[in-house]
Every structure is written in structure tokens, then in C-alpha cells.
Amino acid sequence: MSAVRNIGLCGVGGQGILFLGQLLANAFMRRGLDVRVAEIHGMAQRGGSVLVELRYGTRVHAPASHGDYDILVALEYIEGLRQLHKLKRDGVLILNLDVIRPLAALLGEDVPALSQIYPILKQRVGKLAIGNFTKTATRVASPRATNVFVAGVLLSLGILPISVEDVEGALRVVSPPRFLEVNLRALHAGLAREEVEVR
């Protein structure tokens, strides 16, 4: 494998997007792959739009791809739509249908419904995995494990050069010990694609 692949990970500050980036990056490293995770810290993080870019390949140089994603993972619906234009044609989209409304939306601004954007998705996206991941993660583990649940969904699609063992091993490295069990449960629920629709 020579080409560098780009993954966009987006959501709302506080959803564990940086953690998800580190989890996947560690898994790639366990496979002997080179990896870069471009994180955003500081002010940009507090409850606002967060976008982390992960790049992997035999050798990676540039820290960020600034779009051009092979895969876009959205932990929140509005954020997924916000970044969708950066997904390559026929790319893979993993979209959480849970909506966290920013102030502008609470005060009346419209959030496009799934039915409205469905034509775009159908035309552009190669593979789509959707569901209310927050709801499922809450049921099987904890709302805060939504990120790890989504990692499981991504892995289940069989498009990444990493195995379940790689991700489990990475989870043992990055997860605080007291959340490890909850996170493992979330990972396996994601792998089983509980309440996830794949098209």
C-alpha cells in the first residue's frame, strides 16, 4: 500500500473526537503503518465544531489533508453535514443521526432533514452507515462511549487494514482503565452494527 488515506473525524467539542483519533492511530501503528493525527486544541475545542484529520499509509509526511477524505466519521449529525463536502466522491460516510443543536438552531435556524440531503448522499457517497449511535451507545454502554462504538462500526465495514485485535490493543493503551470495560462493550456493539443501517 503506497497511497496515503485520509479520514475526517468530526463532531462537537467534548464528544471524544481526539480520543477516537488516537484510538485509530494507535491501531494503525500496531499494524506497522505510519500515521498522522492533526488535532485542534484550545479555544476551538470548547463545545464548538471539532474536526480531526487522520492520515495513514506506509509513509506519511503532511500533518493534515485539509479535506479530501476517503472516510468521514461524524459523531454528530450537523457536523457531519458541515464537513460532507470534503468527502471524496464515492467515499465512506459514517453518520450519527443524533443532533446537538447549537444556539443558532435553538433560536430558529433550520437544520436540514435527512430526507433533504438524501439525494446528495446517494449521488456522492459510496458507502453509508447511519443510526442514532448515541442512543445505542447509551443503551449498551454509556453516552460517552459513542466514539468507541463508532470505531466499531467503522471497523465492521472491512475497509481499514486493521483488525479487531489491533483496535482492542489500542483501546487498552488509550482508554483510562476504569472506562476500559465500558469501551470494549461499545466497541463490540459497534462491530455487531447494533441498530446501524449500512447502504
Next chain:
Amino acid sequence: MSKFDHILYGREGERYLLLGNEAIARGCIEGGVDVVTAYPGTPSSEIADTLSQLASKGGFYMEYSTNEKVAVEVAGGAAIAGARAVTTMKHVGVNVAADTLATLAYVGIRGAFVVVSADDPNAWSSQNEQDNRLYAPLFSIPCIEPSDPQEAKDFTLYAFELSEKLELPVMLRTTTRISHTRGPVVFGPIKERRAKGFVRDRARFVMIPAHARTRHKVLLQKLEEAQQIAENAPINKVHITDSKVCIVTSGVSYGYVADAIKQLGEDIAILKLGFIYPPPVQLIWDFIKRFEEVIVIEELEPYLERIVKQVIAEHQDRIVVHGKNLLPRCGELSIPTLLKNIAHKLGKKVEESKQLLPIKVPKRPPVLCPGCPHRASALVLKRVIGDAVATTDIGCYALQVLPPLELGDVLVCMGASIGIACGIAVATGQRVAAVIGDSTYFHAGLPGTVNAVYNKHNIMIVILDNGTTAMTGHQPHPGTGIRGLGDRGVRVLLEDVVRGCGVRNVKVVDPYNLKEAEKAVRSLWERDEVTCVIFRRRCVLLEREKPRTIYRIDQEKCTKCMSCIRLLGCPAIQLVDGSVVIRRELCAGCGVCAQVCPSKAIVKT
């Protein structure tokens, strides 16, 4: 009568023997200066000393500030509020003021603001010989350089006009031999004063990242405008002869050049630059292209020499150097940006990636966390100060600027809230609130506080004490008493420090108790001296693990008036199927929403 009166009262056309620094003082007066601030330092001191003697008679404000940074903040704040202002300092003083100057260039000013940097070649009275011309490109502010006392006066006036036109700070750079040399100076007329007043414009004056990115572009546009002005500036002088060699010089060096070539009995072509940043590159090329050799004469750094070499390089076509003519000067690089801009030079074509247009979705700027004490303190402050001007500072609380709280009208750099508040208070005659966090206060708030007390500024200092350096990741600071080693140091209490700086009225309040806090803040606001309120409540992220009582909304009582959302913008309050609800997992239990609900519908669970 003081020995400086002629500098104020001297009439147009009259001629006096003035020290270069006195000439600059006269230039300030002719320019209609409103506010003068300074920290003394050789060779700059006599500018401020002269203006200090004349301020009351001349009807302008003058202060010695506690340091150069505070001096720039007070003058810059006044200039933001429409005043013409000047700050004078020695070269190393600019190092102290650099943090403020670098961002003041982004926000710019509405009146005029001239920074005088008096450099000291030969270190006659200094610890180094640094060349402050190099600061001009770093700050992206125009720089002009006089070469004798007459020019010191004239160029000061020019600097005010340039600053007013560009709405940018302008640096007037002198050296010891300009500042401390006497010569005849012919006076000009004195300008009318400008109308002053603060006009709220957060996108321009509050440098949160989103605004800063936009303002950087504006600054570069202004520099282009400055470049055009520089090309035709009357302060550049061209002397053409049929010599084979020409000379490019500026400032004090010109005097040496002029006399030295006279001694040689030669008439050599000279380009004397007054406008040295942005450099008038076309003027330079048009001048030097007719000669075989160029001698660049200047003290200290090869500043002009590099510019001349660059100009020549750009006009020779054997090896063409590309750089910023292809790539952006703002923001980051990326692979698409690189490919788009350089591929054609490598003989390749890049296909425009056929990306989708972005879908229109509501913006999600960063927000204060649920239960953040800064939300409550902003609410209290707005209730008390109403529409009055509030400056703010670097930290999470900069987010108070965004809707719905909208507190904070100017944000420049660490600690600048206090100095800028003083400047706006001077220019407008109104009381101003200066909002600053605890860690930021320890970092750079103390000199501003001492300055405000000493100079009797009409401000209220508001310290938001959340017991940590929250924005950067919860590091300790002197107010926490915890050291970098993780052990205990000595806790330095903010109220002791503020009182120690001479603020007599200091109150510590709990922002979660809106009523009590409002009462205390009102009593401090309704005075005309420096007062200080400390909102003390630990950062909610540090309290996450503690047991808490969360709140819920009684749907029978809720009238869906949306007051809680409109006033607070707390992320824990959401709309679900038309009902206002509190998300249990997000609620921090601060209880502030329960205090603002007009229907008492928000209750403990």
C-alpha cells in the same frame, strides 16, 4: 512660563532651536494630539517630558505609564475610541510592548496612533543596540525615519496623518543622534482636534481566532495601500546626478553621507528614504537601475541593503525566485493549496477537485461549558453596566463575546484589557469595565492595575477567578498555590494583590448567586475611581467528579418563553420535540438557569 512654552505657543513660520525630541513633541502638538503616554528611556525621554510640561496648557492628556506595554494599551485604547495618540519609548521598550503592538496592528485604530521608537546605536545609554526597523515588518506596521530635527517635527506630523488615513499604528523610528541633536525647526500650523467616541465593532476589535483570521487579511490590504503611499511619499528624496555609483540611505546616516561626499568634492546621486516600511520598491528600482553600483549606507542591521538586493534580484531574469507571489500570506499551507499554486511552475496541471458545495447548516462557534461560572458573571455584568464599554482579555471568557452573552468590546492580548480600558475611559470620559481572568491577571494585569490607580483612571477591574488556567488545560498559577512540581507553593491571593496595587474597593463575589453578585458589582460600578470585583468560582471542569444536584424543567410551568436559552446559551438546555429540556448528562447543577426563569419552571431534581 516654562522653558517649553514656545513649543506649544510658537506660531506657524517661526523658527526655534530644538532638540530632536522637542521637535517630535512639537510635531505631536501640530498633529492635534489628544493622548500622550510613555515609559521613560534614553534616548526617548524628552519627548514625553516636554509634552508632560505642556499637557494641561495644551488641553491634552499625558501620563507616564507603568511600562511600555501599558503605555501602548492606554494610547492604543484611546486611539480605538477616536483619539490621536502617541506613545514614546526607547528601543528595548518595544520588546516590552511587542505583545500588544503585534495585535493592535490587526484591530487598528480609529483616530491616529504613533509609536516612537528611539534606538540607540553605540549603546550610549542602553543594554544593547537592537535595530527596531526590523519590528515594522514583524508587526506589519508602517515605519518612517527622520534625518534631522526639522524632519523629526515634520515626519511626526506625517506619521499622524498616515496613521489616521490607514487606521493603523505607525512607527516613527529615531536614533540617539536624531533625538539628542539640536537644530533649527520651522513651525507649522496646529491641527483641529478630532471628535472622539467608542463605536462598537466586535468583529474588528475583539481578536478571537475567527476575527483574527479576517483581520490579518485586512491588515495585508492596508499594507498594500501603505506601499502605494510609500512610492509617492514626499518624505522620500531623490537626488540624481550622472555619477556611476549611487547611494541609498535613510535617517541619521543621510547626514553623514551628505557631508562626507561634500568633503570628497563629488556630486553623487542619493536616494534618501523617509518611508522605510513598507519600502517603496518601485521608487528604489527606478532610482538604482541607472547606476553600475549601489552603496547602501545605514547604521546597525543591513535592513535597507537587503531590500535593495531583493529589488535587484526581482529585476534580473536569470534565476527567478517565487514565493509569496504564488503562496498565501495568511493561514496555513495544505497539499491542495500547494498543488493549486505551484503545479504550473513544475509543468503540471492539477485538476480542480470536484468537491460538493458545503451544505448550509447552523454555525457552531465554541461555547462556554454547561455550568461555566463565566456565563453567570457575564450575565451579572451586563445587568449592571448595561451598554457601557467592556474590554476583555485572553482566556475562555473571551467566549462571553459571542451571542447570547455579548460581553466584551475590545480584545488584544494578555493583560491588555486594563490598559485599553484606561485609554477608552480617557478618550470618551465614560467609565469602562476591564474583564480579565485570574491567570491572565497574574501574567500581565498587575502593571495595568498599578497604572490605573496611579493615573486615576475611571475603570472597574473585573477578575474572573476560576482557580486555574482553564483554556490551556488547567495549569496551576500563583493564585492556586500549587507548583509545577505538583506540590504546594505559597498561594498568592488575588484580593491581596489588587489591594496591594492600591485599589481600595475590592469585593469577592460568587457568580452563581446572581442577586448578591449584582448588588456587590453595582456598588463598585457606581463609583468614579478604580474598583475591583473578583468573581470567584472554580472552573466547572474541575468539579466534574463531585456529586451535584442537577436541574430539570417542569413542563407544566414552562411557558416556552425561551428566556433561559436567549439569556444563557447553556449547551445543556435543548429543544426536544418543541419542549425546552435540560440534558441530564450535560447539566452541571450551577442553578443559574433556575434564577433567570421568569416562571420558576426550572427546579432541582
